[in-house]
Amino acid sequence: MRTKLLTLTLLPLLLLSGCKKNKSNIPEGYTLFFEDEFDGESLNKDIWSFEIGNGNNGWGNSEVEYYKEENAVVKDGKLHIVAKKEKVGDFDYTSARIKTVNKIKFTYGIVEARISLPAEKAMWPAFWMMPNDSTYGGWPHSGEIDIMEANGASQYGTSCAIHYSLSGGTHTYDTGYNNMKTRDFTSSITEFHVYKVDWSEDKIAMYVDDRLIKEFPQRLWSTATVSKDTNPGAPFDKDFYLLLNMAISGNYVKGDMPNGDFTSAEMVVDYVRVYTLN
Numbered sequence: 670m671r672t673k674l675l676t677l678t679l680l681p682l683l684l685l686s687g688c689k690k691n692k693s694n695i696p697e698g699y700t701l702f703f704e705d706e707f708d709g710e711s712l713n714k715d716i717w718s719f720e721i722g723n724g725n726n727g728w729g730n731s732e733v734e735y736y737k738e739e740n741a742v743v744k745d746g747k748l749h750i751v752a753k754k755e756k757v758g759d760f761d762y763t764s765a766r767i768k769t770v771n772k773i774k775f776t777y778g779i780v781e782a783r784i785s786l787p788a789e790k791a792m793w794p795a796f797w798m799m800p801n802d803s804t805y806g807g808w809p810h811s812g813e814i815d816i817m818e819a820n821g822a823s824q825y826g827t828s829c830a831i832h833y834s835l836s837g838g839t840h841t842y843d844t845g846y847n848n849m850k851t852r853d854f855t856s857s858i859t860e861f862h863v864y865k866v867d868w869s870e871d872k873i874a875m876y877v878d879d880r881l882i883k884e885f886p887q888r889l890w891s892t893a894t895v896s897k898d899t900n901p902g903a904p905f906d907k908d909f910y911l912l913l914n915m916a917i918s919g920n921y922v923k924g925d926m927p928n929g930d931f932t933s934a935e936m937v938v939d940y941v942r943v944y945t946l947n
């Protein structure tokens with residue numbers, strides 16, 4: 670029901686933001702549920718909310734940036750998430766992190782974004798999804814879907830992952846790695862690629878430029894708070910929302926810090942689109 674209401678609310682927005690561009694690309698059997706082409710002059714706050722600051726212990730990951738609104742810039746039809754050497758309080762770096770919590774949320778669908786990433790040490794850009802209501806409990810019990818993460822020091826690699834909990838309560842995750850060099854790509858993460866998840870009751874499949882990187886079947890995942898027998902799709906059977914951010918340093922890049930001459934780096938997002946099943 671919630672999904673239907675949201676679709677109706679978004680209809681004028683979809684018309685305005687130009688579904689003309691990609692109508693022919695809608696996967697068969699799917700409907701365009703949401704898109705942001707970043708055609709305006711600022712971030713649409715009916716869609717996105719900002720996260721500000723450094724969270725708790727660097728957002729739980731020992732990240733060193735301070736997130737600000739000013740570091741998310743919309744221009745030339747694209748969103749630029751700018752990581753900078755810039756002092757704010759005790760922090761030496763700034764960046765941006767945005768999310769659609771309580772605004773764009775859905776269960777199952779195809780989610781994709783066209784993104785270019787900086788090949789810059791200590792940068793940790795990500796396109797991911799978190800549970801809107803955490804029905805199964807706090808992280809990791811309600812799950813996390815990482816469509817794309819990258820370590821800026823690795824110019825040809827991105828990864829994808831799902832996080833969840835085992836019956837005893839332990840956090841666990843499964844990952845897939847995309848090496849652009851060994852997959853016939855001639856380009857690096859700095860060029861635009863489409864990062865995509867096909868999320869259904871049966872599987873979560875991750876793609877880069879329509880090449881399958883990893884498929885996570887339902888039998889893999891679980892949550893400690895409900896039985897697999899009664900809730901086989903849990904925790905990935907509830908509404909999730911979208912996030913885009915670029916962290917600096919942190920666990921994923923093994924605590925790497927930017928080079929001494931680092932000034933700024935950009936993660937550029939051309940569009941984000943969500944298709945849901947008819």
Ligand SMILES: [Ca+2]
Binds near residue numbers: 708746747
């Ligand atoms: Ca665009």
